[in-house]
Amino acid sequence: xxxxxxxxxxxxxxxxxxxxxxxxxxxxxxxxxxxxxxxxxxxxxxxxxxxxxxxxxxxxxxxxxxxxxxxxxxxxxxxxxxxxxxxxxxxxxxxxxxxxxxxxxxxxxxxxxxxxxxxxxxxxxxxxxxxxxxxxxxxxxxxxxxxxxxxxxxxxxxxxxxxxxxxxxxxxxxxxxxxxxxxxxxxxxxxxxxxxxxxxxxxxxxxxxxxxxxxxxxxxxxxxxxxxxxxxxxxxxxxxxxxxxxxxxxxxxxxxxxxxxxxxxxxxxxxxxxxxxxxxxxxxxxxxxxxxxxxxxxxxxxxxxxxxxxxxxxxxxxxxxxxxxxxxxxxxxxxxxxxxxxxxxxxxxxxxxxxxxxxxxxxxxxxxxxxxxxxxxxxxxxxxxxxxxxxxxxxxxxxxxxxxxxxxxxxxxxxxxxxxxxxxxxxxxxxxxxxxxxxxxxxxxxxxxxxxxxxxxxxxxxxxxxxxxxxxxxxxxxxxxxxxxxxxxxxxxxxxxxxxxxxxxxxxxxxxxxxxxxxxxxxxxxxxxxxxxxxxxxxxxxxxxxxxxxxxxxxxxxxxxxxxxxxxxxxxxxxxxxxxxxxxxxxxxxxxxxxxxxxxxxxxxxxxxxxxxxxxxxxxxxxxxxxxxxxxxxxxxxxxxxxxxxxxxxxxxxxxxxxxxxxxxxxxxxxxxxxxxxxxxxxx
Numbered sequence: 001x002x003x004x005x006x007x008x009x010x011x012x013x014x015x016x017x018x019x020x021x022x023x024x025x026x027x028x029x030x031x032x033x034x035x036x037x038x039x040x041x042x043x044x045x046x047x048x049x050x051x052x053x054x055x056x057x058x059x060x061x062x063x064x065x066x067x068x069x070x071x072x073x074x075x076x077x078x079x080x081x082x083x084x085x086x087x088x089x090x091x092x093x094x095x096x097x098x099x100x101x102x103x104x105x106x107x108x109x110x111x112x113x114x115x116x117x118x119x120x121x122x123x124x125x126x127x128x129x130x131x132x133x134x135x136x137x138x139x140x141x142x143x144x145x146x147x148x149x150x151x152x153x154x155x156x157x158x159x160x161x162x163x164x165x166x167x168x169x170x171x172x173x174x175x176x177x178x179x180x181x182x183x184x185x186x187x188x189x190x191x192x193x194x195x196x197x198x199x200x201x202x203x204x205x206x207x208x209x210x211x212x213x214x215x216x217x218x219x220x221x222x223x224x225x226x227x228x229x230x231x232x233x234x235x236x237x238x239x240x241x242x243x244x245x246x247x248x249x250x251x252x253x254x255x256x257x258x259x260x261x262x263x264x265x266x267x268x269x270x271x272x273x274x275x276x277x278x279x280x281x282x283x284x285x286x287x288x289x290x291x292x293x294x295x296x297x298x299x300x301x302x303x304x305x306x307x308x309x310x311x312x313x314x315x316x317x318x319x320x321x322x323x324x325x326x327x328x329x330x331x332x333x334x335x336x337x338x339x340x341x342x343x344x345x346x347x348x349x350x351x352x353x354x355x356x357x358x359x360x361x362x363x364x365x366x367x368x369x370x371x372x373x374x375x376x377x378x379x380x381x382x383x384x385x386x387x388x389x390x391x392x393x394x395x396x397x398x399x400x401x402x403x404x405x406x407x408x409x410x411x412x413x414x415x416x417x418x419x420x421x422x423x424x425x426x427x428x429x430x431x432x433x434x435x436x437x438x439x440x441x442x443x444x445x446x447x448x449x450x451x452x453x454x455x456x457x458x459x460x461x462x463x464x465x466x467x468x469x470x471x472x473x474x475x476x477x478x479x480x481x482x483x484x485x486x487x488x489x490x491x492x493x494x495x496x497x498x499x500x501x502x503x504x505x506x507x508x509x510x511x512x513x514x515x516x517x518x519x520x521x522x523x524x525x526x527x528x529x530x531x532x533x534x535x536x537x538x539x540x541x542x543x544x545x546x547x548x549x550x551x552x553x554x555x556x557x558x559x560x561x562x563x564x565x566x567x568x569x570x571x572x573x574x575x576x577x578x579x580x581x582x583x584x585x586x587x588x589x590x591x592x593x594x595x596x597x598x599x600x601x602x603x604x605x606x607x608x609x610x611x612x613x614x615x616x617x618x619x620x621x622x623x624x625x626x627x628x629x630x631x632x633x634x635x636x637x638x639x640x641x642x643x644x645x646x647x648x649x650x651x652x653x654x655x656x657x658x659x660x661x662x663x664x665x666x667x668x669x670x671x672x673x674x675x676x677x678x679x680x681x682x683x684x
Contacts, residue, residue, distance in 0.1 A: 009046075009224045012036060014187060016046050017055060017065065018179055026062030053228050084203075086664060087214065087241035088115050093634050093663060094233040095216050097226075100126065102139040102200075103212040108151060110134060110143065110212070123193055123217055133192065135159055135173055136166045138200035139215045141186035145177040146202050146210035166191045185235060186213075190220055197223040199230050201238035214238040232641075240666075300679050304657065310566040328354070332558045335365045335597075338527040353531050354555030361525035362534060362553045363439040366596035367399040368525060379601045382575075382624055383428040386475025386606035387503065391428045395599075398432075400521040405436035405512075407519035412467060412497065416441030416526055419463040419536065421496075423456060423487060425449040425474040425606045426582035429501045429512060431592055433469045434535070434582075438553075441526040443533045445548075446583040449474045450481065453489035455546075460494060462548060463536055469512065471501040477611050480504070530554025537585055551588075557597060564594040567683060568659050574627040575654075577603035577620070579635055586661050590630050609635060614642040618650020625654040629677070633665040636680075640672045647676035659683050 019027060019035050027035075033043035047063050050056035057066045084101055091099040098116040105111055109131040126137075134140025134155055144155055159168040167173050180186045185201045192198070200215030214237050216230050299305070310316060320327040325344040332344075332355060342357035370376065376396040383391040393401070414420060420437045422444050424430040430446070437444040445463050447456050449471060460468065468491060472484040480503070487498060499515060500508035534553045538546040564570050568590070578591035582604060595602035603624050609617045617639070621629065636658075639647070658673055659681045673680045 010187065010227050011189060012038070012042075013046055013050060014179075014183075016043075016050060017183065020056060020063065020065040021182055024064065026059060026064040028061050029063070032063070084241060085113070087237050088113060090240075090664065091214055091216065091233060091237040092116065093632075094237070094637070095230055097216045097218050097230065098123065100139055100200075100215045100217065101203075101212065102130075102143065102215070103203075104143055104210065105129070107131070108154065110140060112139075123196055126193075126217065132158055133160065133162055136162045136188070137192040138186040138188035138198040139213045141177060141180050141188065142200040142202045142213035142215065143210055145180035145186065146204075162192055163190055163194050165189065185231060186215075189223075195220055199227070199234050201235045203238050204242040214241065304569075304679055307571075309569050309571065316566075328558060331562050332554075334561075335360065335557065336369055337530075338364075341530065354552075354558070355530040358530040358554055359527045360530055360553055360557070361439065361441070361528055362557050362593065362597070363402065363435050364525035365557060366593060367395060367402060367435070370395040370596075370599045371399040375599045378599070379575075380596060381428070381431060382601065382603045383431065384603070384605040384607075384620065385427050386425065386478070387480075393428070398435075398596075401432050401516065402435040402439060403521045403523040404519045405432055405516045406439040407521075407523040408515035409436055409442070409467070409499075410440060410523065411519070412499070412515075414440055414442050414467055416528060417533070418442045418467075419465045420444050421456070421460050421463070421465040421468040421470075422446045422583075423449055423451075423468060423470040423483070424501060425471060426587065426591070426604050427606050428604075429471065430582050431604065432516075433512075434588075434592065438534055439523065439525050441528045441532060443550075444535045446535065446537065446588070448581055448583040449483060450486075453486045456486065456490040457494070458546070459538055459548070460490065460496065465496055467497055467499060469499045469501070471503060472506065472508075473503045475607050477608055528553055535588065537583075537588065556589075557593070560589045560594040561597050564590060564598055568628055568630065568681070569657055570595070570598065570600055570628055572599070575601040575603065575625055576628045576630065577605075577624070577626045578630040579605070579609055579632065580630070580661070586630065590661075610638065610642065614639065614646040615650060618646060618652055621652035621655055622650060626652065627654055627656055629655060629658045630661055631658065633660050633663050633669060636660060636665070636669050636673045639676075640669055644672075644676055652677065657681065 015036060016032055019032060029043045029047055030040060032047060033040045036043060036046075047056060047058075051058055051063070055066055056063050058064075084103075088099055088101045092115040098114060101113045102110040103113075109129050111129045112126060114126070130140070134144055140155075144152055147155075156170045156173065159170060159173065160166075161168050167176060185199060188198045188200075190197060196217055197220045198215050198217045200213045202210050203212045203214055205211040214234055216234060218226055218230065300308075329341075329344050332341075337355075337358050337360045339357070339359040341355040344355060346353045346356055367380075370378070370380070377394050379392055380395040380398045381391070381393045383393075385391065409420070414437070418440075420433075420442050422430060422433050422437075423446075424433065434444045434446065443463075445459055445465060447459050459465075468487070470483065470487045472487075473480045473482050475481065491498060497510060498508070499510050499512055501512040502508055531552050531554065533550050534556055536548045536550050538548050540546065564576075568576070570576055576590070576595050578586060580586035580591055582588070582591055591602060591604060603620070603626060605620065609620075620626070655678045658678050660670070660673070661683050665680070665682045670680050670682060
């Protein structure tokens, strides 16, 4: 058997849940303390936490298990169909931890797929296909708990220890699996790998049999603090994915419990509840997880439709199909070109080109064109720094900063075609750095601040970067996170210099603001070919090695501005806020370049949107009079979990449209966001 050790907070809480499940009549705190062998104050603290999180409820002096807290794993008909690979991506996006999908093969093995941050090492032993040791991991326990006796027997006969904490006694393991069936999830505390803990929920096929599990693996030091958040994410994703239509790889019937049944149950299959057509609950509660919402066609409000930039989609599409060259030439004519094009496009797969023979520079159209006209004193950029500073710059002021930094970069030897790494959080300095590179015809390579040294180095080596512009820290939840050690490790032995944006007391030989202020404004935008590279941005790596994608000045400029006006419906004089990190393609395109090209105002924010609390998000919308919000389904789900009271208190009066970008948006989240923010355009 495993060695005894002092119970962690999570383990103690799980024991309390098990005791409450065994005593439906309820237990007093003194009884819980006695069962745990801990003090009365500890028992009260554990019980209070469980009540606060919705796992338990108090009735006078006794505590009982909440009715919906540990519901049995639902039958598959309660969940929406969703591809398993999409569900794995969803779990990663929600947790930002190493996420796993384990599928049970006909031979009783677990075939693993995983998704994690770039540069995050895969835990040893959790790769490809596992045939033994399933009893030691949460993913395995979540599956074993729902196998019949015949399929389970071979696993109970080979209980080998992987660590000193691995359960190796069959009776103890059977008790553990009984708890998993009762609670609907499995927990593993360093039984499979020392220093790592995990959570998992079972995944059921269309015939009700267990086909695998979803789970996350987390460093044990962080596990107690992340437990509640991770549990909710894992359970939601597993339940939502349990109706996937996949070829059942099982050889045995599942022992999964039947769904709850009660007198007066509605069509949703949940006791005593009927949902109004097309309407989801206003709060995410355990009883609501994984259920589908009956949908009907919805239309944008009349006022939005009547004022929309794109009035006749069918006619627009027909015009683009009938004469694509004329269609895009007309839109491109809105911009200034140093030299006109000889052909609008040339498609010769796998290569293609747009506005061949033309010369332009994206920053000339994004800055100079507005700074010399009536928009010169209009706000171009509002940047909210993680250290509490707010920067507001007009088009004339932003052009001044960009041209001065471009002059400084030129003195460092940066010229057309040179690659420059940008390793900075979303803010003023990152925006100015990217624009200054583009102004010189240099190619910027933005890497998300905080990404590992290995990932940063890989991109610098791959692009043969000549210079790296880096911040020495970023801010998360108001706290400074050092980046200098990551940068120093990444550039070790590489022939490139670092231009530092020092945010602390320490200064560096080559400083961002010192270089900028040492040069006068007036560095012109260098005329480049329309097909000249503007930036290289790497893919996430979820489908293999990250790939550098090249975007160019001409076609990119024309394409993103059309999207901004016609898809996101931005109008002259409006303010747009893209919550995407500036190092993402959405941040590049709709957080920086497209709004500036169109002469609008864009908002950037470095820290978490709900720091120090959810009111901060709504205050940002209100204080900066944001008209259109571009955000992700992940953030909309987070807002929904925080609760409607924050939205009602915030009242973002100027907000008229929300665009959800990048991933699947569940209908119930769409309804919530449309009710509490503004009408939502789902761009996926």
